[in-house]
Amino acid sequence: MTVLMLRPAVAADYDAIGSWIPDASACARWAGPKLAYPFNASELPRLLEVEQGASHVLCHANAGRLGFGQYRLRQPGTVHLCRIIVAPEARGQGLGKSLCRLLIDEAGDATAAEAVTLRVYRDNPAAYAIYSSLGFVPDETESNAEVLMMKLMLKHPV
Structure with missing residues (x-):
C-alpha cells in the first residue's frame, strides 16, 4: 500500500x-481569470499565492x-479549496x-474551520462525483449556470 501525503509546495x-x-x-x-495563459511557470508561486491559506x-x-x-x-469558520489538479x-x-x-x-486543522467550500464546473461530472462522495452538497445560493458552489460541514469532537 502506497502512503500518500501532502507537503507544502516549493518553487521547484x-x-x-x-x-x-x-x-x-x-x-x-483550473486557476480562474486572474492567471493568463501562457504563463511563466517560474512565476506561478507568486501568481498563485493565496492569502490566509x-x-x-x-x-x-x-x-x-x-x-x-x-x-x-474564505471567512471566519470557512475555508475554500481551490486550484485542485491531478497530474495527467x-x-x-x-x-x-x-x-x-x-x-x-x-x-x-490549520484553521479550525467548521465548513469547507469549493466550486465545480457543472459540466465536470467526475469532479462533482468526487466532491459528493466526500460529503459536499450543492449550495445554489452562490452558484451560477456554469459553476456550482458546494459545501461540506466538518464534524468536530465535542
Whole structure:
C-alpha cells in the first residue's frame, strides 16, 4: 500500500504543475481569470499565492508530484479549496479524492474551520462525483449556470 501525503509546495514544483495545464481553457477552469495563459511557470508561486491559506503537493512519501491544491480562509469558520489538479499521468486512480480529503484535513486543522467550500464546473461530472462522495452538497445560493458552489460541514469532537 502506497502512503500518500501532502507537503507544502516549493518553487521547484511549479514547472511540473505548469506542464499539467495544456491550454488557455484548461488554465481558466483550473486557476480562474486572474492567471493568463501562457504563463511563466517560474512565476506561478507568486501568481498563485493565496492569502490566509496554503499550497500543497500530493506525493508518495516525498517523491514525485501527483497533484496540487490550495485552500484559503474564505471567512471566519470557512475555508475554500481551490486550484485542485491531478497530474495527467496519474488521473483515473482515485487520487483526486485522496488529494481533496488530505486538503480538507489540513485546512480544518490549520484553521479550525467548521465548513469547507469549493466550486465545480457543472459540466465536470467526475469532479462533482468526487466532491459528493466526500460529503459536499450543492449550495445554489452562490452558484451560477456554469459553476456550482458546494459545501461540506466538518464534524468536530465535542
